Amino acid sequence: MATGEVRGAFSLSEADAGSDAKALRCRAMPDGDTYVIDGTKMWVTNGERAAIVALAARTPEGITCFIVEKDPGPAFEGIAVSRHIEKLGYRGLETVEMTYTGHRVPAANVLGGPEWLGRGLHAILSSLEVGRVNIAARGVGVARAAFEAAIHYAQERQTFGVPISSHQAIQFKLADMATRLEAARLLTHNAAKRIDAGERADVEAGMAKLFASETALENATEAMRIHGGYGYTTEFPIERYYRDAPLMIIGEGTNEIQRIVIARGLLARYS
Numbered sequence: 481m482a483t484g485e486v487r488g489a490f491s492l493s494e495a496d497a498g499s500d501a502k503a504l505r506c507r508a509m510p511d512g513d514t515y516v517i518d519g520t521k522m523w524v525t526n527g528e529r530a531a532i533v534a535l536a537a538r539t540p541e542g543i544t545c546f547i548v549e550k551d552p553g554p555a556f557e558g559i560a561v562s563r564h565i566e567k568l569g570y571r572g573l574e575t576v577e578m579t580y581t582g583h584r585v586p587a588a589n590v591l592g593g594p595e596w597l598g599r600g601l602h603a604i605l606s607s608l609e610v611g612r613v614n615i616a617a618r619g620v621g622v623a624r625a626a627f628e629a630a631i632h633y634a635q636e637r638q639t640f641g642v643p644i645s646s647h648q649a650i651q652f653k654l655a656d657m658a659t660r661l662e663a664a665r666l667l668t669h670n671a672a673k674r675i676d677a678g679e680r681a682d683v684e685a686g687m688a689k690l691f692a693s694e695t696a697l698e699n700a701t702e703a704m705r706i707h708g709g710y711g712y713t714t715e716f717p718i719e720r721y722y723r724d725a726p727l728m729i730i731g732e733g734t735n736e737i738q739r740i741v742i743a744r745g746l747l748a749r750y751s
């Protein structure tokens with residue numbers, strides 16, 4: 481997976497279970513030394529090309545996480561890619577709906593082993609802590625790209641005989657974009673350092689994800705304003721940043737859920 485030869489997917493969400501992950505309905509029933517999986521998962525990024533899927537399903541003990549090994553391709557013994565989801569942005573990777581019909585997974589593929597039966601959500605939620613730092617880093621990347629495009633363009637584009645970077649209205653935008661970007665980067669480094677040190681980072685990862693993703697969205701929007709009409713065309717990269725940024729306020733826990741996680745963590749620390 482690290483070399484990119486094998487793709488992985490992470491499959492928690494369903495049509496009626498996004499923020500409310502506990503509502504998931506996909507079932508995995510024990511049958512001898514296998515589990516039989518039935519259900520439909522939604523929003524599976526990498527789902528079609530992935531060789532390995534970390535799948536959350538309901539077993540008699542509760543929610544359990546399985547490692548599903550599938551051949552690359554549209555269907556494999558009871559697994560079908562039932563729909564390709566057309567998206568606003570983030571088009572470098574496919575996002576699909578996957579249907580499991582009597583697909584058998586060896587009992588040995590329970591993630592973490594039998595003692596983790598019914599504790600899959602706990603495993604998944606703790607992995608989301610790292611996932612949120614990942615999203616924060618992506619947010620910083622989009623915010624930086626938008627800022628750099630804007631500051632270069634502002635010095636090239638002339639109106640009223642001067643570069644637009646001479647107008648104070650544009651300077652204020654650039655100052656705000658760079659300030660937000662710096663803050664987002666520091667929050668992300670801080671959360672990553674805590675995770676590297678093996679410390680709990682629920683609050684810090686949530687803050688980094690929340691702030692960096694909002695920064696990506698704001699910087700993409702401001703970069704579009706600074707580019708004027710050209711920012712709206714596909715000749716410049718701004719419209720792509722503008723389309724890619726919103727996913728980061730939704731994925732890996734929406735920013736509303738992020739605020740709940742941050743507040744819960746703060747209340748526990750200050751109780």
Ligand SMILES: Cc1cc2nc3c(=O)[nH]c(=O)nc-3n(C[C@H](O)[C@H](O)[C@H](O)COP(=O)(O)OP(=O)(O)OC[C@H]3O[C@@H](n4cnc5c(N)ncnc54)[C@H](O)[C@@H]3O)c2cc1C
Binds near residue numbers: 495522524737
């Ligand atoms: C492009 C894309 C790729 C994705 N890839 C994956 C993937 O690979 N694997 C995977 O498992 N999932 C994936 N997802 C799913 C993603 O994690 C969910 O879309 C996300 O968790 C939100 O769930 P939902 O869409 O059901 O929205 P809902 O949960 O229905 O939320 C709708 C709105 O209500 C708000 N809301 C919900 N509950 C509360 C609450 N308690 N308090 C306050 N506000 C609340 C939300 O913040 C949001 O604003 C992907 C989504 C997208 C768009």
